[in-house]
Amino acid sequence: MKKNNNSSELFKNIKTGRRTFLKNTSLLGLGGVAATSFPIGSALGQSKKVVAIMPGVFMPKSGRPIAEGMSGVKIENAPYTSPTDTLAKLMAPGGTKNYDLMISLTQFVKGPALGKNPGDERLHALDMSKIPNAANLMPLFKKDIVTRGGKTYMIPIVWGYDSVVYNADKIPTKDPLTQSWGVLFDDKYKGRIAWRDDAHGMIFAAALHRGHPNPIAMDKSDLKDITSYLIDRKKNVRTMWTKFGEALNLVSSGEVWAMYGWIAMRRILQGKGMNVTNNWPTDGLLTWNQSGFIPKDSPNAASSEAVINAMLSTEFGKALTEATNYPSTSAKVAALFNAEEKRKLGFDISDRGLKLVGLNQPASIDKWVEAWNVIKTA
Numbered sequence: 250m251k252k253n254n255n256s257s258e259l260f261k262n263i264k265t266g267r268r269t270f271l272k273n274t275s276l277l278g279l280g281g282v283a284a285t286s287f288p289i290g291s292a293l294g295q296s297k298k299v300v301a302i303m304p305g306v307f308m309p310k311s312g313r314p315i316a317e318g319m320s321g322v323k324i325e326n327a328p329y330t331s332p333t334d335t336l337a338k339l340m341a342p343g344g345t346k347n348y349d350l351m352i353s354l355t356q357f358v359k360g361p362a363l364g365k366n367p368g369d370e371r372l373h374a375l376d377m378s379k380i381p382n383a384a385n386l387m388p389l390f391k392k393d394i395v396t397r398g399g400k401t402y403m404i405p406i407v408w409g410y411d412s413v414v415y416n417a418d419k420i421p422t423k424d425p426l427t428q429s430w431g432v433l434f435d436d437k438y439k440g441r442i443a444w445r446d447d448a449h450g451m452i453f454a455a456a457l458h459r460g461h462p463n464p465i466a467m468d469k470s471d472l473k474d475i476t477s478y479l480i481d482r483k484k485n486v487r488t489m490w491t492k493f494g495e496a497l498n499l500v501s502s503g504e505v506w507a508m509y510g511w512i513a514m515r516r517i518l519q520g521k522g523m524n525v526t527n528n529w530p531t532d533g534l535l536t537w538n539q540s541g542f543i544p545k546d547s548p549n550a551a552s553s554e555a556v557i558n559a560m561l562s563t564e565f566g567k568a569l570t571e572a573t574n575y576p577s578t579s580a581k582v583a584a585l586f587n588a589e590e591k592r593k594l595g596f597d598i599s600d601r602g603l604k605l606v607g608l609n610q611p612a613s614i615d616k617w618v619e620a621w622n623v624i625k626t627a
Contacts, residue, residue, distance in 0.1 A: 297552045298323040302335050303352035306513070307407055307539070307560075309572035315565045320555035332357050339544055345371050346546035350553040355405055355540040356609045359395045362542065367398050373543035374400040379554040382561035387580045389599050393538055405578045406560050407569065408538035410595060411450055411608060413528045414510030414518070416500060422526065430458040430530050432507050434478075439485040443499050443508035446489040448621030449614065450509060450535070455479050457533035457606060465611040472613075476620045480627040489625070500525060516574040533606040534598065538578060570594060 299322055301308075308316065308326060317324055327348060329335070335353040338344050340361060351358075362372050377383060383404050386394070395403035413432050419441070426432055433442055433454065444451055455475050456464035467475070487505050490496040493514070499505045500518055510527065518525040541557040543550050559565055566577030567585055576583070576594050583596040591597045598605060611617060 297321060297549070298325055299349035299549050299553050299556055300325045300327050301350040301352070301553075301556070302327045302329055302338065302348055303350070304329055304539070306573050306575065307352060307569065309569060311572050312565050312568040315562070315568055316556060316559040319559035319562055319564070320552070322552045322556055324556060336361060339371055345544040346548065348544055349547045349549040350541065350543055350556055352406060352539050352541050355393050355395065355403060355538050356607060358540070358542070359403060363395070363397060363402065370397065370402060371545050372402040373545050373547055373550045373553075374402060375404070375543065375557075376551075376554055377401055379551065380404065380558040380561070382558050382579065385561065385563075385579045385581045387578055387583060387596075387599075389605075390538055390578045393540070395540065395542075403540035403542040404557060404561070405538040405540045406557070407575050408536065408578055409512050409575050410537070410598075411454075411509065411511060411535040412530060413507055414500065414514050414525060415507035415528065416503075417524045417526050419506040422528075425531075428528050428530065429532050430454045431532070432528065433509060434458060434482040434485070436485060438506055440487050441506040442486050443496065443505040444486050444489045445496075445509040446491045446625070447509075448617045449610070450608070451479070452617050452621065453535060453606075453608065454509060454530075455482075457530070457535075457604075460532075464606070465609050467611070469616075472616060472620055476623060479624045483624065483627065512574045529598075529601065529603055531604070533604045535608045536598075536605050537608045 301324055303326065305326060308324065313324065332354045335351055336358050338348065339351065339358075363370050383394070383401075386405065390405040390408065393405050394401060413427075413430065415427065415432065420427055420432065420438065422428075426435055426437060432438065433444060452472075452475055453464050455478060456467060456471070459475060459478060461467055461471060461475075488499065490499060490508065493511075496508060496510060496514060497517060499508060500514075501521060501523065512527070515525060515527050541560065543553045543557075547553060560569075561577075561579055563579060563581045563585065566579045566582030570576050570582060570586075574594060576596055583591065586594065586596060588597075
């Protein structure tokens with residue numbers, strides 16, 4: 250596929266964590282201009298507009314003209330902070346009419362957004378006849394379409410995974426240890442490992458490596474075991490990163506060889522010419538997806554449905570995946586890539602026999618945060 254030439258500029262400018270990174274990357278021009286076909290006419294000449302809250306990276310520079318051209322709608326990105334902030338905006342008084350479109354973590358949002366009982370939904374029931382591209386979702390994500398009472402409320406648009414990002418010049422890819430979360434915990438690479446300063450991801454990874462099949466269901470005793478394990482393993486860690494740019498610098502400088510990382514980190518470091526890749530943990534790959542949904546009282550629901558449909562198109566999905574390495578949920582987009590590209594991007598994860606684990610929010614997240622604070626101060 251076409252190579253991106255903006256990695257160096259992006260690397261220099263990113264000095265933030267995931268939240269701000271997702272907000273800002275679209276402004277930095279990820280990706281080049283992708284070939285496409287859509288109705289003639291610039292979106293800037295359209296009178297229709299939707300105000301959307303989404304991570305900026307999901308509307309890359311190369312994808313915006315495609316989405317706006319296909320939908321006939323100008324997309325105005327409202328300031329984005331995090332999934333927590335997005336949900337808070339939806340749930341606040343008047344929140345169902347202040348924005349036209351939102352994209353956020355499916356499993357995090359769906360419970361509060363649907364409400365306890367039918368009729369409590371704070372979401373607009375989507376007119377699926379206006380979103381025909383939803384029929385092309387990969388089988389892996391069809392189960393994550395959010396419905397109630399025969400109505401559809403949320404549709405996955407983009408997905409990804411967290412794994413170990415490592416320097417393949419220093420750590421052998423074919424070593425069984427490398428292809429597990431164990432590379433972050435074993436003594437073998439003591440002093441060359443970076444953890445993320447994040448209770449959610451790190452406890453999840455450690456629990457999977459310790460053999461817990463469903464980390465979010467861990468009880469008090471299980472969490473105590475993971476806490477003790479991480480305190481013991483912390484001796485091998487050089488540092489914990491909190492910001493995106495900080496993580497990139499740790500690997501690019503050679504200070505660390507492996508870290509808990511994200512897809513976009515791999516993409517940027519490879520763009521700098523480094524032999525960096527990610528592993529596919531045999532003890533469980535942490536996956537997530539983000540869905541498009543419309544607040545219940547949006548004044549521009551029809552236009553927002555047109556945008557969701559455009560974002561699920563092959564043209565937009567190809568531009569998104571090439572520019573960011575965050576894969577589209579569309580099976581038609583996956584089919585555009587050859588076998589080697591599919592393997593790199595993760596489109597073939599269902600065929601590899603990997604254990605796929607949703608990076609969902611545990612009910613006891615407060616206890617996880619308390620445990621993480623104990624780990625850090627031990």
